Amino acid sequence: MNIHLARLNRDLKRKGERIKLRRYAGTNTQIFTEVDLLAFVRGYTPQELAAGSGIQAVDSFVILSPTALFAAQWPGGQQPLEPPFNPDPHLPKKGDHAIIQGRARTVEVASPIYDVDELVRIEMRVLG
Structure with missing residues (x-):
């Protein structure tokens, strides 16, 4: 495991805040997939x-580690598209x-933040 990812995982275990990440699917009847994560959450300066x-x-x-997302196979059921349209x-x-x-x-x-082609963290801006 990458040293930066290992450090982030360790720090999240010690000081992270529990959040849920949710993705909705469907138009009329919406269903969702959800994963529990540890994250660092702060306001803006x-x-x-x-x-x-x-x-x-x-x-x-919000700062997340990709480790929990990959372990949970969140959101599930999706295959990457062919290059050049292949977001994870x-x-x-x-x-x-x-x-x-x-x-x-x-x-x-x-x-997504990468270190030598390895995803080591995810930074998000969330509204509200």
Whole structure:
């Protein structure tokens, strides 16, 4: 395991906050898949809230480890598309929901962070 990923997993076990990541499917009758995760959740600094950034004071910055997503095979049932359209189906995406402190929040952006081609963390901006 990558040293950066191992460190993140260790730090999350010691200081992480429990959240749920949820993806809905269907149009009329919506069903969802959900995974429990440890995450670091924080608000944005005044510098990050600068005019024109699009970030609101109620938004949060969330750091996840991919380890729990892969272990749970979340969200399940999806195959990657053929290149060049092959995003990893395990990654959160815009429109997914993060349940943080009992409140459903919407994922606006999810950015995968790689170290030498290995996914070592996921950073998200959640709204609300």
